[in-house]
Amino acid sequence: MTATMTEPLILGIETSCDETGVGIVRGSTLLANTVASSMDEHVRFGGVVPEVASRAHVQAFAPTLTQALETAGVTLDDIDALCVTAGPGLSGALMVGVSAAKGLAAATGKPLYGLNHLAGHVAAATLDTSSDEAEPGSGLELPTIALLVSGGHTEILKITDLVDGIELLGSTIDDAAGEAFDKTARLLGLDYPGGPNISKAAAGGFDDGVPGDPTAVKFPRGLMTAKDLRDPERRYAFSFSGLKTAALRAVEAEKAKPESQRVRLADIAASFEEAVVDVLVRKTLLACEDTGINRVLLGGGVAANRRLRDKLSRRCADEGISLLIPPLSLCTDNGAMMAALGAHVVVRGKQPSAPDFGVTSSLEVDQVVV
Ligand code: KG4
Ligand code: ZN
Numbered sequence: 001m002t003a004t005m006t007e008p009l010i011l012g013i014e015t016s017c018d019e020t021g022v023g024i025v026r027g028s029t030l031l032a033n034t035v036a037s038s039m040d041e042h043v044r045f046g047g048v049v050p051e052v053a054s055r056a057h058v059q060a061f062a063p064t065l066t067q068a069l070e071t072a073g074v075t076l077d078d079i080d081a082l083c084v085t086a087g088p089g090l091s092g093a094l095m096v097g098v099s100a101a102k103g104l105a106a107a108t109g110k111p112l113y114g115l116n117h118l119a120g121h122v123a124a125a126t127l128d129t130s131s132d133e134a135e136p137g138s139g140l141e142l143p144t145i146a147l148l149v150s151g152g153h154t155e156i157l158k159i160t161d162l163v164d165g166i167e168l169l170g171s172t173i174d175d176a177a178g179e180a181f182d183k184t185a186r187l188l189g190l191d192y193p194g195g196p197n198i199s200k201a202a203a204g205g206f207d208d209g210v211p212g213d214p215t216a217v218k219f220p221r222g223l224m225t226a227k228d229l230r231d232p233e234r235r236y237a238f239s240f241s242g243l244k245t246a247a248l249r250a251v252e253a254e255k256a257k258p259e260s261q262r263v264r265l266a267d268i269a270a271s272f273e274e275a276v277v278d279v280l281v282r283k284t285l286l287a288c289e290d291t292g293i294n295r296v297l298l299g300g301g302v303a304a305n306r307r308l309r310d311k312l313s314r315r316c317a318d319e320g321i322s323l324l325i326p327p328l329s330l331c332t333d334n335g336a337m338m339a340a341l342g343a344h345v346v347v348r349g350k351q352p353s354a355p356d357f358g359v360t361s362s363l364e365v366d367q368v369v370v
Contacts, residue, residue, distance in 0.1 A: 007078040008346045011068070012176055012339025016089025016117045017152050018042060018053045020060035022068035023336025024079075027343055030127045030327035033329060033336035036060035039193060046186045047179070048151065055222035061100050068335065071346055076108050083342030086114030086353070086370040087363030089152065094359035102355075111352035114370040115341050116363055117333075119166055121148050121299040124330040140324065143293050145169075147284045149308075150333070151178035151193070154280075156236045156287050156366060159297075161241030162344050168365045169287050173223075177276055178302045180240035184247045184272055189267060195302060197230035201269035202307070213271030214307075216263050217245055217250050219275035224282070235290075236283050240276065246295025248273055265278035277308045281315050294321045301330040 007027030014021035018039055024032040038056030042048050069075060084101035086092060098114065125140040142165075146157040154172040157167060175183065178195055185194025190201060204210045229235050241275035247268070254262045266335035284296055296316055302308060303325055315322040330337060350369050357370050 003305060004231045008343055009074065009078055010339040010342040010346065011076075011079045012083050012120075012335040012337065012342055013082070013084040013097045013101050013115070014120070014333055014335045014338050015057045015061070015093050015137055016085045016087070017093060017333055018048045018056070019333040020057045020064050021335030021338075022064045022338060023339040024068055024072040024074065024267060025127065025339040025343055027253055028340070030129065031074070032068040032070060032189065033334050034064050034068040035332075035334050036064050038077070046192050047082055048090070050092050051122050052143060054085055054096055057096035057333070059132045061096065065207045075219050076104065076110075079108070081346050081352070082110050082112045082324065083115050083338045083345070084112065085117045085120065085338055087360035089117055089119065089359075089362045090165055090347045091359055094361065098357075099357050101272040102218055103209045106329075113342055113345055113350070114357045115338055115345065116351040116365060116368045117338075118148060118153065118155060118157070118365045119162065119368045120341045121160055122146050122157065122297065123327045123344060124299060124334070124337035125324055126162070126344070127330060127336065127340050129327050129330070135330060139355070140294055140297065142294035143291075144264060144297050144324070145291065146297040146299060147280060147296075147312075148300045149177040149298075149302035151182060152176055153300070154238050155365070156284060158287065158291055158293065163190050163348050163350065163368050168363050170238065170283065171353050172238040172240060173237050174241035175241060175244065177280060178300070179309035180243055180276060181302070181367050183244050187244070187248050188249055188269065191300070196304060198269045198273055199305060199307070200264050204264075204266040207266055210266065212264060212266030214270040215265035216346045217271035219246050219250075219271055221275060221279050224279060229286070236287055238279060238283070243272065259339075273305070273307050276309050277305065280308060281311050284312065285319060285321070287314055288319065288321055294319075296321055296323045298323065298325045299331050304328055313336060341368070
């Protein structure tokens with residue numbers, strides 16, 4: 001789609017976790033998507049440290065904003081509306097973005113919308129990325145089921161409307177999928193972020209190069225018993241904390257064996273990856289079956305996982321379900337997704353947020369504008 005000047009020019013700010021993102025869109029056209037990550041500062045802790053993330057947002061915000069405006073070739077004066085993630089996410093981190101956005105709104109007189117991060121992940125899929133030859137795609141069609149998987153959240157959503165029709169079907173009751181990768185990686189002696197390192201280990205990258213056997217270790221599948229699936233509260237819910245304990249036991253059991261009889265790190269990593277992916281894929285397909293919706297959108301940083309992409313693609317193809325995976329730069333946390341959501345919110349004529357709006361770390365997904 002070509003942009004017309006009647007489409008609103010929106011600036012989106014995202015600081016809910018460890019990425020400082022500023023994105024600029026005109027309608028569904030992506031003009032800039034600048035992201036600064038504090039991931040390197042969390043490596044030695046094995047996971048995101050909220051205080052460290054907040055401090056990094058303070059430092060990264062101004063340069064990220066400047067760069068996004070430069071890339072888009074616009075000034076703050078040109079912007080029609082400002083948008084910022086108001087939740088869910090880490091309170092301190094969210095507060096940095098919301099405070100910065102309020103400052104910009106006060107200085108420029110532009111309307112400001114506090115928006116929902118999860119709805120933003122969905123809206124990312126509305127951006128036109130057809131010029132991105134490496135990863136074409138986009139073109140969100142509704143209704144769709146969305147599987148959002150990252151270090152901070154894991155949800156299955158039913159989406160009939162981007163602004164007024166997002167329903168949470170299920171989420172994790174303990175660790176997020178990415179968090180499970182990060183914590184288990186640590187147990188396996190692998191660095192943060194755990195996802196890419198577990199994938200590398202599963203492919204044999206840390207031992208002999210021979211891919212691991214995903215059936216070698218029998219890891220539990222959380223909330224997948226017949227009883228869980230009959231329970232509406234648990235049918236689409238996830239639990240990954242048991243897997244962590246199981247991984248710890250598997251590592252200890254291997255250490256107790258003579259070297260020659262041990263399963264390889266590749267086998268443990270591949271089996272763990274399979275256990276996470278298996279549940280994610282099965283519950284997503286269950287949601288499609290129950291709702292009669294034959295579209296799936298995948299979002300969040302764990303969308304980088306090759307095994308998840310392959311298995312979900314295969315299973316969706318088997319069932320005649322179309323699968324949409326935006327380019328990875330729009331799957332991981334970024335400001336453009338918030339701007340994309342803002343474009344829809346503005347076009348719908350929604351009122352800007354009240355000047356005294358705050359952050360809500362557990363903001364419900366059906367509250368798209370705070
Ligand atoms: O969306 P994201 O960039 O931001 C946060 O949640 O903060 O997601 C990061 C998460 C981390 O937990 C990371 O381990 C996970 O996504 N991740 C992966 C892979 N790449 C990143 N998990 C599994 N496999 C991967 N290849
Ligand atoms: Zn996210």
